[in-house]
Amino acid sequence: MRFRAKVFEISSIHELEKVVSTVAKLVNKTCILRLCKDKVYFISVDRTLSGMQVWCCLQQAKFFDEYSLEGVTAEANEIYLELAPDNLMRAFRSAHNAKSIKIKLAKKHVPCLTVEIDLPSRSLSARSLVHDVPVHVVSRRLWKDYEEPAMPACQVSVELPPLKTLKTVLEKMKNISHIVTVSANNSGQLNIKVETDLVSVATFFRHLAQPNMFLRGDREPDADKFFSVRVDIKKLALFCNSQHITPQRVICNVADKSMLHLYFTHPCTTIQCFLPGTAAS
Amino acid sequence: MANAKNMAIILKSLHFKDVATFFITENGLKVTVEDCKCIQANAYLKKNLFDDFQFNEESLVFKLNMNILMDCLTIFGSNTANVGVATSLEMRYVGYGFPLQIILEENGVITECSIKTLESDEILDFEFCNNEVVNKIIMKSEFMKEAFSEIDVSSELLEIAMSPEPPYFKLSTFSSFGSTHIEYPKDSDMVEVFQCTETTKNKYRTALLKPSYKALALSSKVSIRTDNRGILSIQYMIRTDDGQNCFIEFFCSPEEEVDDPCGIGDEQEPNVARE
Numbered sequence: 001m002r003f004r005a006k007v008f009e010i011s012s013i014h015e016l017e018k019v020v021s022t023v024a025k026l027v028n029k030t031c032i033l034r035l036c037k038d039k040v041y042f043i044s045v046d047r048t049l050s051g052m053q054v055w056c057c058l059q060q061a062k063f064f065d066e067y068s069l070e071g072v073t074a075e076a077n078e079i080y081l082e083l084a085p086d087n088l089m090r091a092f093r094s095a096h097n098a099k100s101i102k103i104k105l106a107k108k109h110v111p112c113l114t115v116e117i118d119l120p121s122r123s124l125s126a127r128s129l130v131h132d133v134p135v136h137v138v139s140r141r142l143w144k145d146y147e148e149p150a151m152p153a154c155q156v157s158v159e160l161p162p163l164k165t166l167k168t169v170l171e172k173m174k175n176i177s178h179i180v181t182v183s184a185n186n187s188g189q190l191n192i193k194v195e196t197d198l199v200s201v202a203t204f205f206r207h208l209a210q211p212n213m214f215l216r217g218d219r220e221p222d223a224d225k226f227f228s229v230r231v232d233i234k235k236l237a238l239f240c241n242s243q244h245i246t247p248q249r250v251i252c253n254v255a256d257k258s259m260l261h262l263y264f265t266h267p268c269t270t271i272q273c274f275l276p277g278t279a280a281s
Numbered sequence: 282m283a284n285a286k287n288m289a290i291i292l293k294s295l296h297f298k299d300v301a302t303f304f305i306t307e308n309g310l311k312v313t314v315e316d317c318k319c320i321q322a323n324a325y326l327k328k329n330l331f332d333d334f335q336f337n338e339e340s341l342v343f344k345l346n347m348n349i350l351m352d353c354l355t356i357f358g359s360n361t362a363n364v365g366v367a368t369s370l371e372m373r374y375v376g377y378g379f380p381l382q383i384i385l386e387e388n389g390v391i392t393e394c395s396i397k398t399l400e401s402d403e404i405l406d407f408e409f410c411n412n413e414v415v416n417k418i419i420m421k422s423e424f425m426k427e428a429f430s431e432i433d434v435s436s437e438l439l440e441i442a443m444s445p446e447p448p449y450f451k452l453s454t455f456s457s458f459g460s461t462h463i464e465y466p467k468d469s470d471m472v473e474v475f476q477c478t479e480t481t482k483n484k485y486r487t488a489l490l491k492p493s494y495k496a497l498a499l500s501s502k503v504s505i506r507t508d509n510r511g512i513l514s515i516q517y518m519i520r521t522d523d524g525q526n527c528f529i530e531f532f533c534s535p536e537e538e539v540d541d542p543c544g545i546g547d548e549q550e551p552n553v554a555r556e
Binding site for chain 2: 205207
């Protein structure tokens with residue numbers, strides 16, 4: 001197993017930093033880094049009932065100037081590593097002004113991903129900084145646990161409004177209840193509602209765009225019919241707070257009563273969050 | 282109401298307990314918060330503060346959870362950093378047993394809140410006798426703000442002394458570190474009215490007065506009066522951003538010399554009639 005990659009472009013380094021920061025905010029302590037020939041994936045490990053699954057995919061060629069991978073075997077030419085994205089984020093943060101970075105899989109006391117950062121320096125000798133991010137190599141028999149989650153059958157798909165308003169509203173709603181009902185319909189309307197014995201608060205967003213890419217089959221004929229799912233409000237708020245990359249679009253897909261799928265696009269990266277619906281509590 | 286932030290800011294200075302009592306009359310809204318039976322804060326929101334005020338009954342009273350109300354009023358964010366973005370507010374109350382409905386709108390996004398009301402308890406009538414006002418001072422708030430930022434916060438008691446002879450108005454605190462005194466001359470520009478019939482000195486617990494600091498920070502003028510029983514009435518005049526005035530009033534009972542937890546000695550019988 002070998003892995004070596006280099007990045008010379010400072011803008012790519014910044015992009016990587018942003019992606020890793022976003023992932024670090026979304027997952028709970030550790031995640032899986034899956035290295036393939038053309039793609040790099042960050043996969044979350046949260047298997048709890050209300051846990052959010054995160055699946056982030058980057059096109060390797062858009063970020064790395066040099067990339068060489070030798071997987072576990074010739075057929076299974078991939079490497080799965082478990083690591084704490086916070087550590088990786090810190091490494092990239094130190095590289096904020098770097099001339100170049102080199103990443104490789106190495107074995108020091110424990111297996112780790114070594115990030116060597118070449119920093120500009122005023123003196124003649126080069127300055128370099130090395131971060132060793134401890135990793136745990138995931139054995140092949142466990143790879144099937146980390147497959148891409150199936151896209152749920154959604155009835156409605158809307159493009160989210162600017163996250164800022166949604167974020168503020170969710171923060172206040174968090175004080176009222178820990179479950180929020182997200183509803184959307186095919187007329188471009190999205191409602192967010194929290195309800196307790198004492199109070200009910202609902203926010204209505206209108207005139208949202210409706211992308212076609214996720215809907216399979218015919219659209220629901222009744223454009224005003226709402227489809228809803230109840231999700232953990234903290235996770236949804238976490239998603240809104242985590243976006244470091246300015247996304248082009250954030251698409252929200254609702255699978256009635258079962259799942260909320262959030263998909264956001266960016267030229268070279270896609271991040272998907274799968275939020276399962278919770279039962280009435 | 283054109284700007285919900287006004288209401289949110291005013292009510293925030295009353296948000297020192299979980300519950301508040303709302304009184305609606307044809308003149309406007311009054312919100313009351315009490316603590317310990319020793320301090321009462323009232324915010325008067327006259328109907329001219331609102332763009333539209335419709336009320337047909339004689340009067341209505343209900344209690345609300347303040348935490349929930351504040352979360353609703355500030356649902357689009359509590360900071361006033363969004364200059365030029367106004368959040369409009371509409372409140373509806375059908376009647377006894379129905380929830381209070383609040384509708385807010387900002388930038389095309391609408392939020393509807395429905396808050397269950399609670400039975401209102403009797404509230405304290407401090408019986409502050411407007412006829413028995415012994416001493417009164419009205420001054421610009423900057424003066425008071427400076428004073429309150431300098432008084433010793435570790436002191437348990439604040440003594441307010443007013444007298445027809447110098448020092449006319451004195452605030453003092455006492456602690457194990459020593460005592461501090463701040464004196465105000467009655468002829469200063471900052472003082473608009475000074476009426477003092479006799480020398481009075483009353484002590485009040487600083488912990489009880491703390492909630493009034495938020496109101497002080499918002500106000501442009503403050504009036505301090507004490508009556509013949511030493512009850513303190515502080516009235517803050519607040520100017521909203523559309524030029525209207527509204528008032529917040531705090532009543533506080535003085536601290537007795539006796540070792541009494543809330544300072545209500547024999548001479549004060551809280552009269553539990555509703556106002």
